[in-house]
Amino acid sequence: MSEHIQHLSGAKFHAQETKGLYEPVAPPALGATAERSSKHNIAEAAKIPYFQQWREAAHQIKRYAISNLDKLLVQFERNLSAKGVTVLWAEDAAEANRLVLEIAREHKVRSVVKSKSMLSEELELNQVLSDAGIEPVETDLGEYIVQLAGQRPVHIVTPAIHMSAEDVGRLFAARLGEPFTAEHEQLTDIARRHLRQRYLEADMGISGCNFGIADTGTIVIVENEGNAGLSTATPPVHLVMMGIEKILPSITYLPVFLNLLARSGTGQKLTTYTHLIHGPAPGRRMYVLLLDNGRTNVLADMAALAALFCIRCGACLNACPVYRCAGGWAYGWVYPGPIGAILTPHLVGLKQAGILPFASSLCGACGEVCPVKIDIPHQLVHMRHRAVSEPSPARSLTEQFTWMLWSWFMCGPRRYRLAMWAVRLGVRLAAWLPWHPGKLGAWTRGRQLPRPPKAAFRRLWRQVESDE
Numbered sequence: 001m002s003e004h005i006q007h008l009s010g011a012k013f014h015a016q017e018t019k020g021l022y023e024p025v026a027p028p029a030l031g032a033t034a035e036r037s038s039k040h041n042i043a044e045a046a047k048i049p050y051f052q053q054w055r056e057a058a059h060q061i062k063r064y065a066i067s068n069l070d071k072l073l074v075q076f077e078r079n080l081s082a083k084g085v086t087v088l089w090a091e092d093a094a095e096a097n098r099l100v101l102e103i104a105r106e107h108k109v110r111s112v113v114k115s116k117s118m119l120s121e122e123l124e125l126n127q128v129l130s131d132a133g134i135e136p137v138e139t140d141l142g143e144y145i146v147q148l149a150g151q152r153p154v155h156i157v158t159p160a161i162h163m164s165a166e167d168v169g170r171l172f173a174a175r176l177g178e179p180f181t182a183e184h185e186q187l188t189d190i191a192r193r194h195l196r197q198r199y200l201e202a203d204m205g206i207s208g209c210n211f212g213i214a215d216t217g218t219i220v221i222v223e224n225e226g227n228a229g230l231s232t233a234t235p236p237v238h239l240v241m242m243g244i245e246k247i248l249p250s251i252t253y254l255p256v257f258l259n260l261l262a263r264s265g266t267g268q269k270l271t272t273y274t275h276l277i278h279g280p281a282p283g284r285r286m287y288v289l290l291l292d293n294g295r296t297n298v299l300a301d302m303a304a305l306a307a308l309f310c311i312r313c314g315a316c317l318n319a320c321p322v323y324r325c326a327g328g329w330a331y332g333w334v335y336p337g338p339i340g341a342i343l344t345p346h347l348v349g350l351k352q353a354g355i356l357p358f359a360s361s362l363c364g365a366c367g368e369v370c371p372v373k374i375d376i377p378h379q380l381v382h383m384r385h386r387a388v389s390e391p392s393p394a395r396s397l398t399e400q401f402t403w404m405l406w407s408w409f410m411c412g413p414r415r416y417r418l419a420m421w422a423v424r425l426g427v428r429l430a431a432w433l434p435w436h437p438g439k440l441g442a443w444t445r446g447r448q449l450p451r452p453p454k455a456a457f458r459r460l461w462r463q464v465e466s467d468e
């Protein structure tokens with residue numbers, strides 16, 4: 001589990017880390033870009049007449065893979081080992097970080113180039129490496145930008161979606177000493193120039209993994225910038241960080257996932273580069289670190305199994321009205337948006353993140369765009385049920401008391417009338433007040449209180465009946 005989240009009790013996580021869910025603060029650029037991207041990707045997918053069949057096929061393949069994880073992971077390890085890859089297993093973040101540092105010490109690593117890996121965000125690996133005197137450099141442009149800015153990614157595919165070209169220009173001027181520019185090409189040229197030397201100097205490259213193929217022992221990495229190719233091939237040591245759910249049974253199934261991932265993630269037919277890594281190059285060392293970090297918690301909950309089908313395309317984030325307003329940081333941990341609201345409570349525990357499944361309007365947009373057909377809305381409802389049945393911040397004493405009170409008022413016509421009278425009075429009073437305290441204040445800052453009608457429904461109904 002992340003050091004960061006370990007330090008937070010459930011109540012603190014709720015109060016500090018998810019504050020943005022109650023008081024949305026995402027810059028308007030984030031919402032607008034996410035919405036534009038979602039519309040574009042949906043339009044691209046709609047051009048494929050058999051897109052829905054692909055989704056169904058991907059769903060079934062992932063169901064098979066996750067249901068047979070034990071056998072497939074062993075087969076994967078066997079095939080990798082036969083090619084000279086060292087395979088390591090880690091149960092949690094602490095063990096994974098210890099193994100990474102052991103590898104780094106063995107190879108006298110002083111600097112690392114990293115290509116995008118959400119798993120390394122789970123481990124807070126950059127901090128761990130820095131603390132050990134090893135310099136980590138993110139090479140994905142978005143990750144590089146947020147690293148320079150000292151921030152965390154706000155999106156799993158486009159980490160710096162919240163920043164405009166002007167923001168990036170100012171950042172490069174301040175941190176890299178470059179003249180200010182807001183031209184996209186010039187900005188990428190600056191990043192390329194600064195990163196090129198880092199690849200050549202790095203002692204180790206660390207990458208994520210989009211898919212691990214069991215029957216061939218292949219690591220599949222997709223990308224658009226070429227940075228993953230350079231990070232994995234230039235340094236003498238390559239470490240792949242892979243969550244155990246990334247396994248696919250056979251390479252014959254790969255094309256359907258490559259098609260779905262590119263179309264749903266960025267609206268492309270295919271990503272610019274697709275790397276199929278079958279083992280270390282001569283004279284190089286390659287490690288694959290297989291990490292659980294809470295994923296087997298999901299396996300223990302059959303109703304939640306599909307949460308592990310996720311291929312991290314980011315489509316559900318872009319489609320989600322809550323994510324567009326709240327932004328990625330509001331979800332408190334690595335995975336934002338609807339999939340984050342499901343995965344985070346599984347991975348870090350309901351006690352810390354049980355509030356997240358409630359960060360959804362349940363409009364269903366996420367489920368409609370998911371390329372592997374995860375029924376995200378039902379997963380959210382399932383996690384809500386668990387959050388109120390098990391110890392979690394969603395099961396606070398205030399909430400329990402409120403529901404007890406509600407059920408008492410609902411159990412008799414007189415009590416119900418009394419409750420409705422009190423609600424109408426309360427709403428009128430609250431509308432009259434210029435300021436509201438606590439959570440009510442957080443709610444009303446972004447919304448308008450409904451104006452109660454002059455007469456109650458029951459009175460109107462009686463009137464209709466007497467007129468007849």
Ligand code: SF4
Pocket residue numbers: 264309310311312313314315316317339366369370371372373374376
């Ligand atoms: S849940 Fe589905 S839509 Fe969301 S990131 Fe995962 S694969 Fe993409």
